Amino acid sequence: MRGLRFKINEIQEDFVQNYSGKDNVNYGCSMRGAWRALQCMKNDVAIVIHGPKGCNNEFKLDYEDTIAKTYCTEMTENDVITGGLGKLEKLIFDLDKRPDISLIVILTTCTSELIGEDIDTLLQNLKNKTTKKCFVLHTSGISGMVQSDGHNMVISNLIKKYTSKNNEKIKNSINYIGYSWPFDHRAGRDMHELNRILDELGIKLNGVYTSNLGFSEIKEASRASLNVVRCPGSAYGTINFMKENFNIPYLKLPIPVGLKNTTDFFSKLIDYFGLGNEKKQILRSYEEFVCQKLSLYKEILKSKKACVAVGANRTLYLVEALLELELEVKVISFYRIHETIGDSVVKIAGKTFENLERLRQRYNLDCEVLVYSDSKQFYDSIKKNAVDIVFDVHTNRKMIHNMGIAFSESMDVEQPYHFYYGFLSLAETLTKELNQPFYKKYKEFCR
């Protein structure tokens, strides 16, 4: 029997800083990460992108008036020559008049940073002329290459600036840090289930950073008695600060995808708060319910071949969930295994590789592991292993469909996929995808 077959391409110590020559590494920038984290907040927050209009072309999460809105100064050549602070000042004054806005966050871009716009001094000067809270995050893409850096900057700045120190702690309560989806939109619906199950267990969800956060909720962050880390890259600045200043410890729990990981997630919380074994009975009843429903999906999914291409932190948990659904994981692709955490480059997948080896032993996992692959190597591997479904980022969706292969998003997920009902929803999505005769016909049509 074969095991894991690693194909690692040209890893250099300074890879992240000096990277060039691969087309399959989507870093994004810290501005996008910061924007994404802020956009999931409530509509009393206004985001101002101080840069050209091309930097404001992200897809909006929804058009309802429930989440933070984005404004852009749309800098042009003239602004690069004569300075764009006038435009920014006008926009801040305009937003300051709006009664529905409590907080204005300015995000800088490569352009505004390269021409040296002194936004800190501008805000200092405007302090007595405006009534709304306002701060700037320096998020130019040339100095912050990773999206999670932006998430981290947003969460840590909000808490450092606006959280009250003297709040009384709520017993058995948590902050869930490093998750960004509005509660009522796409994968954000997972947070309703988290809230409900925690409620049944007698644990209070104090806040999700940064989903559905209003300005008033940020002040209350220090009331939680524990911080639960969802994404270490987005949370590292916050959890250490809160531990030192608010005396709130933190816990890194499994990402709750699949039955085992979800039960582990809640069991560890029950153990931490000492809530007793009767609470674990609740988890068992959920497991039984999901197992019954899953049998239908498993008949269709059984022995289908899958490829997983997600971030290193989530890979292990998602692979485990797919194996629980009796899929065969044939290809695992890591676009990158290094990441900038603060100022240093860190290998984030070290533990993931060790744990993959453990999974291999437990489930007889036989798959190809691609690291820093080109797109072509990635597509070739999918073809060679006759993969039926691919978990990948949105950018590769059309290409995978055109190859006649089913596709499920791994980042901007359409449906809930965390916790118990999320797992059922994941199984349903995969079943639907695999039953689409559309893809192969589509491929023929394109030719």
Added chain:
Amino acid sequence: MIKDLEFGCENADSAVSYCYFFGAYCALYGIKDNIIVLHTPSGCQRRILYLWSMHDNSNEFKATLSTNLIDKDVIFGTEVKLKRMLEDTLRRYKGNLVSIITSCAPEIVGID
């Protein structure tokens, strides 16, 4: 009339607008045997691929590479990285044309 159209926050919120960069990418993507090199920070590559994935209807693989500029490159010059990238690209990919698209950052620092 023109004064009414001046910049203001009322109309800025709804705008999801593209720049030359995206238009150039769309046009170049249609050319056969063309390798596209983005001389940009990594954020621009991520953004363009994300947007393009909504429009793309082709079933042919096309490489889109980026020099992933960082602050060090802006200070010491971006040409070395671009040269290295082009050599690497020509060695690795087959194509009759290599097109380079720049974005705000290299244009502001004035790459020749």
